[in-house]
Amino acid sequence: MSEVIKQQIRELLDQHNAVLLAHNYMRDEVQEIADITGDSLALSIEAAKTDADVIVFCGVHFMAESAAILSPGKKVLLPRPDAGCPMADMVTAEELEQLRAQHPGVPVVTYVNSSAEVKAHSDICCTSANALKVVRSLKEEELIFVPDRNLGRWVAKFVPEKKFIFWEGFCPTHERMTVSAVLQKKVEHPDALFICHPESAPEVSALADHVCSTSGMYDYCRTSPATKFIIGTEAGILYKLRLDNPGKEFILASPALFCPNMKLTSLEDVLLALQTLEPVVSVPEEIRVKAKGALDRMLAIPRD
Ligand code: 13P
Ligand code: SF4
Numbered sequence: 001m002s003e004v005i006k007q008q009i010r011e012l013l014d015q016h017n018a019v020l021l022a023h024n025y026m027r028d029e030v031q032e033i034a035d036i037t038g039d040s041l042a043l044s045i046e047a048a049k050t051d052a053d054v055i056v057f058c059g060v061h062f063m064a065e066s067a068a069i070l071s072p073g074k075k076v077l078l079p080r081p082d083a084g085c086p087m088a089d090m091v092t093a094e095e096l097e098q099l100r101a102q103h104p105g106v107p108v109v110t111y112v113n114s115s116a117e118v119k120a121h122s123d124i125c126c127t128s129a130n131a132l133k134v135v136r137s138l139k140e141e142e143l144i145f146v147p148d149r150n151l152g153r154w155v156a157k158f159v160p161e162k163k164f165i166f167w168e169g170f171c172p173t174h175e176r177m178t179v180s181a182v183l184q185k186k187v188e189h190p191d192a193l194f195i196c197h198p199e200s201a202p203e204v205s206a207l208a209d210h211v212c213s214t215s216g217m218y219d220y221c222r223t224s225p226a227t228k229f230i231i232g233t234e235a236g237i238l239y240k241l242r243l244d245n246p247g248k249e250f251i252l253a254s255p256a257l258f259c260p261n262m263k264l265t266s267l268e269d270v271l272l273a274l275q276t277l278e279p280v281v282s283v284p285e286e287i288r289v290k291a292k293g294a295l296d297r298m299l300a301i302p303r304d
Contacts, residue, residue, distance in 0.1 A: 005267045006033050012274035018054035018077075020270070021046060021067070024214040025236035025262040026058050030270065034058065037240065039215035040066075040112050041127040041303075047071050048299060056273060057281070058265045060085045064281040065116045069291045079269035081279040083261045085113050087199075090169035091147040093117040099144060103165060108144045109134055110294060111151055113171070116283045118146070120290035125298040128198050129213035131155045133301050135162060150174070154198040154205055174199040176256035177232055182207050185230045185253055192251060195220060196232025204232065221245055234259045 010033070013020060021043050022034035031037050036046050040063060047055055047067035054075045057064035062085055064078035096118055100108060110122035111131070119125055126134035132155050135143065141162055145152035147169030156164045174197055182194060182204055193209040195217055205211050210220050214237055221229055221241055231237060232253040241250045273279070283291065 002029060002267055005271050009033055009267065009271050009274060012271070013056070016054045016274065016277070017052055018056055018274065019046075019050050019052035020056045020058065023059035023063060023236075023262065024218075024240065025234040025259055026265060027236065027263060028239040029267055030058050030265055031236070031239050033267070033270070039127065039129055039213045041129040041213070042215055043067075044070060044112065044127070044295065045299065047076075050074075054277070056270060058270065059083070060088075060261050061281070062088045062113055062115060065283055066112060066119075066295060068281050068283050069116055069119070069288050069295060072288065075277060076281045077273045077277065078279055078281045079273040080264040081281075083264045085171075085261060087111075087147055087169050087171045088113050088115055088118075091118055091167055093121045096121050096144075096146060096167075099146075099165070099167070103142070103144060105140075106142045106144055106165065107138055107140050108146065109138070110146050111148045112295075112298075114147055116287050116291045119294045120287045122146075122291075122294045123297070125294045127213065127298075129216060130298065130301060130303070131198070132158055134298055135159055137301055138162075148199060150201060150205070151198045153202055154211060170201075171199040171259075173234055173257060173259040174232075175201055177201070177204055177254040178256075179203050179207065181254035181256070182230070182232065185251060189228060189230060189251055192228035192230045192249075193224065193226045194230040194232060194253065196253065197234075200232055208232065217241070218244065221248065221250070233257065234262060236262060 048070040056077045060083045068076040107123040144165045146167035152166045196208045228249045
């Protein structure tokens, strides 16, 4: 049955000159059919440069919004409009403006896991893959970092010369990964390396052999001579890790590492979106232009 749906999706993608982008946390079958999978940075770059007419975004709302901000001439579809991000909802533009007013002249660095409106009130965006580079690119000594306190504090360790004002937002999925769960896995697999995402709590990141974005994990595990890894991020990442590294073993650090929002999108949802060309994600022009400024400043920073 799913082969029939996949075939229908492929035909409709062709028919509408559409591209299917999927985040590394999506269900296996959605990643399998995607034209491009990647982390938030790679998907933003792709959304900015694609010449498709339609972008089908399999991810959560803020990611589709970023695609709509970067590619105004294109139709951006989010097959599950109810796929949100609790971390993105932890800061509003009004709250950010109140904080800015307390710190005049201090630049705002905003993690892409945020609404278009919050981005519009920011100086520059970052993802987990480039947050350190973005912070280093600022000439100011002081900065406001929103909304992820864990990513912010992880970056801050590498730039002791900068003063951070943190927003206390967090990813509930990563914060459910406890120190005791990780230590238990380390006892069970003493020969494994522990890799985690910087959205993890600081006491968990402190246990890691390597901390990086989701795509960073693919690169690290592929090139590492190690053959066993405890993975500290959302379970969807295991699909491609196992596919690309058949001789290596990957163990999820905690059974709590499931993001309910990232798991919403099914093949049926993708098919329906392509059949109806809905639901469309769009951003009011005034907000879009300002948010694009913050995303463009981030994208102008060279990648490694
Ligand atoms: P990255 O794929 O950029 O590492 O992001 C992780 C995440 O939590 C996205 O919601
Ligand atoms: Fe948001 Fe965390 Fe889910 Fe990513 S994994 S969408 S940050 S709740």
